[in-house]
Amino acid sequence: MLAYIARRLIAMPLLLLGVITVAFLLSHFTSADPLTSIIGERQMNNPAVVEAARARWGLDRSLPEQYLVYLKNLLTGDFGTSFRTRQPVAQDLLVRLPATLELVIAAMIVGTVFGVALGVIAARFQNRTPDNLARLFALFGSSVPVFWSGLVVLFIFSVQLGWLPGPGRIGSRMSAPELVTGFYTIDTLVAGDWAGFRSALAQLVLPASVLGWTVTGIVSRMVRASMLDVLGQEYILAARAKGAGQLRILFHHALRNAMLPTLTILGFSFAYLITGAILTETIFSWPGIGSYAVSAARGLDHPAIIGVTIVGGAAFLITNLLTDIAYALVDPRVKIGARATA
Amino acid sequence: MSAPLLQIRDLAVTFAGQGRNHLQAVCGVDLDVEKGQLHGVVGESGSGKSVTMMAVMGLLSPSACVTGSVRLDGEELIGKSERAMRRIRGARIGYIFQDPMTALNPLLTVGEQISEAIRLHERKITRRSANERAVDLLRLVAIPIPERRALQYPHEFSGGMRQRAVIAMAMANEPSLLIADEPTTALDVTIQAQIMELLERLRADKGVGLVLVTHDLGVVAGAASAVSIMYSGRVVEQGHVDDVFAFPRHPYTRGLLASLPQLDHPTARLVAIPGAPPPIAMRPSGCAFHPRCPLAIERCRIEVPALRAIGASMSACHRAEDLRPLGPTTNEATHAGA
Incomplete structure (x- = not known):
């Protein structure tokens, strides 16, 4: 299994190279000239400024040359400098990635817990009222747009009831914790700052719930379907014939088996949310990858766009690997890395 | 004589269909199993034999309406709460399923699944001693290197080994009654014989009453002492194996026997019963077998024959008196061919 993981890890940079190449070409074939955003529209009529800027950002060189230079820099961890923030893209990403990860992990916890619970309940009470309620909840989760549900929960829980704070990662009267992991909930704990921890956690509740709701929808449907499939298997009847009770059947025998197909959905959702949490991040003023990607795209910020693309691609590759490993850990029939014998 | 280990009286199972369209899967089944006895229940698929056994276990879906009486050691099981049934x-009662490939949870080790059966009924037992007993049970069903096998998963077992594990699981709490639902159907012929030998040994050594559900008369012939033949939800013939085989008192039983290959008459053509068993939704009136029966008369189409004593066994046939005993080595097929 270790050899298999090693092989997958070695293959990863090659796959990423493909992602980088496509992202590089696509961003350079956009019709808009990135210089517009670098020097401003008015200066575009000034040939001297344009020439200087072209030379300064290396845009005067040929495309293959730019590509090779970019790759060479990438090997040293240099993702280039953002046109917009004038900061190294790597640094921008390092600040924003933990914010997104913190939000997405929290959302995945919410989505998994509620999704699995609702799925199990729905399967247990198939076609009865709890099933229909769960279906309704799931349907809303996957079809109500986040920009709407986000605003609604902010209005209800923050503005009207005042139970939870408004947008942001930490209370407005608090300072951000010293950077250790970039996860505010962890960094405040490391610093022993209890008030900060409570604030960071409270800030996390609404965006994580809104984002987690979308995950709850897919996960609960998936769990329900595979639970129904598993509950019809003979080993469930065999477990009942042994004298096992309903809860034991549901959780010990059925859920484990039903989680196998669900793992794929969970992995996919996680990878997708790394770059897909844009709307949530925007509404909750969450300084993550998603909102960074949006401003990069709007500002024709090529280095930032490619940087975000690499992060997104890597998220998918790593999550797929983790999903495969999880499969091998849960299902004894999966022999990871074993060559199929024909 | 004391009460039989298992006593089924007038058992009926009805599945609620759409509207008033109820489906009667099993009707008026009487069946006794004595301690240490092997009782064969024979019938084609859909004859209600598995439904009967599921009703005994209380494992039918809630849409099934079960009436009649099932007594285990004199204790009535029909109408017991789910909680009470779980303790039984x-x-x-141990239950052995038809297909050992699907009767074991693929994600739990075989040892875990056996010790679970123990721990479900002995709350105070430690995990460790339950595991030790699981290994002992694997040894009991003649699985080699049981210590290592207990730690393996079902997919690492062969079909015959899995069925042994399923039997070990059913025997975990030394039940007085073992129900084996087609335990050998999914297995190779040589493995079938081994599994039958094992069940026979458990019956003889542990004195368990064994209900063997099968569609194979040959399996019953060698092992069982009593046999019930089921057709379309009813017991059509019942008695001691020797009596039933020597002098079948129901045309259906005779048809089944005629379709068995015989080693001493290798050239005789096997005679199939014409037609197919009816789906329960379209059960014929009167005797359900009458459309396929060579002896059917007008009365058979109207009146359901009751199971009644005739000779040494019981038969549910209006024309049971008109049947002749089978010759010692011949059957009707060879008569018909002569």
């Missing part, structure tokens, strides 16, 4: 399942 696996503890006093």
